[in-house]
Amino acid sequence: MNAWDLIILQPMINILIVLSHFLFNNFGLTIIILTLIIRFILLPLTLKQLHSSKAMMALQPKLAELQKKYAKDRQKLAQEQMKLYKESGVNPIGCAVPMLIQFPVWIALYQAIILSLAVNPEALLNLSRYFYSWAIPLATLPLNNSFLGLNLASPNAIVAIFVGISMWVQQKMVTPATQDPRQAQQNQLMLWMMPIMFTFLSLSFPSGLALYWVVSNIFSIVVQYYVTGWGGLSFSFRRPSEPEAGTGRDKKLK
Numbered sequence: 001m002n003a004w005d006l007i008i009l010q011p012m013i014n015i016l017i018v019l020s021h022f023l024f025n026n027f028g029l030t031i032i033i034l035t036l037i038i039r040f041i042l043l044p045l046t047l048k049q050l051h052s053s054k055a056m057m058a059l060q061p062k063l064a065e066l067q068k069k070y071a072k073d074r075q076k077l078a079q080e081q082m083k084l085y086k087e088s089g090v091n092p093i094g095c096a097v098p099m100l101i102q103f104p105v106w107i108a109l110y111q112a113i114i115l116s117l118a119v120n121p122e123a124l125l126n127l128s129r130y131f132y133s134w135a136i137p138l139a140t141l142p143l144n145n146s147f148l149g150l151n152l153a154s155p156n157a158i159v160a161i162f163v164g165i166s167m168w169v170q171q172k173m174v175t176p177a178t179q180d181p182r183q184a185q186q187n188q189l190m191l192w193m194m195p196i197m198f199t200f201l202s203l204s205f206p207s208g209l210a211l212y213w214v215v216s217n218i219f220s221i222v223v224q225y226y227v228t229g230w231g232g233l234s235f236s237f238r239r240p241s242e243p244e245a246g247t248g249r250d251k252k253l254k
Contacts, residue, residue, distance in 0.1 A: 035219070156210065166214055171194055174228075
């Protein structure tokens with residue numbers, strides 16, 4: 001067993017199956033609860049990422065002015081951008097670091113769900129390699145793959161659609177408004193690309209994994225709302241005279 005399996009994946013699988021035992025072998029509820037537990041543990045990193053993203057969004061008008069002013073001098077542009085970041089107290093890689101730290105956790109949870117949804121003897125034998133010498137995991141197997149009429153071990157189109165919708169809402173909330181046509185086009189591409197991609201992936205993977213994506217996306221939407229308000233969604237239904245949503249909430253959290 002390699003270091004990844006020993007340090008990250010094996011504990012995740014055992015926690016997942018033991019939790020299922022105490023939740024009456026309801027694996028769908030287990031996925032929901034474990035996803036929420038992990039998201040709450042990583043909440044400080046999530047908040048840091050959202051605040052960094054909001055700070056970067058606030059600098060977009062000034063960055064656009066610099067790009068226009070120094071369009072022919074890339075070196076000077078880079079110097080002025082770094083100067084602006086320093087004066088504003090914004091770290092340009094601050095948005096990426098929390099995500100990079102969280103990424104291994106999401107990969108481990110994904111692998112743990114896939115392995116735990118063993119539906120044949122060969123898959124069960126492979127799963128047993130990750131068990132600690134406890135009685136609970138062995139007593140829990142085989143897992144109950146049924147949840148709200150779904151077979152968590154098989155793809156489901158309805159859950160896949162919910163994955164796409166929830167991801168689109170999340171992406172829309174963090175998509176800034178811009179007057180730059182090129183940037184607006186790139187934003188629209190990213191807004192639709194990820195939801196469509198994950199919808200098609202959900203049609204290929206077990207719906208138990210799609211359930212994890214839906215719960216994770218909903219959690220992100222709630223957190224983003226309390227940090228930044230509706231964000232990009234507010235531009236779709238806010239009146240021109242109304243102030244930007246989320247300012248008061250963000251001040252309370254700071």
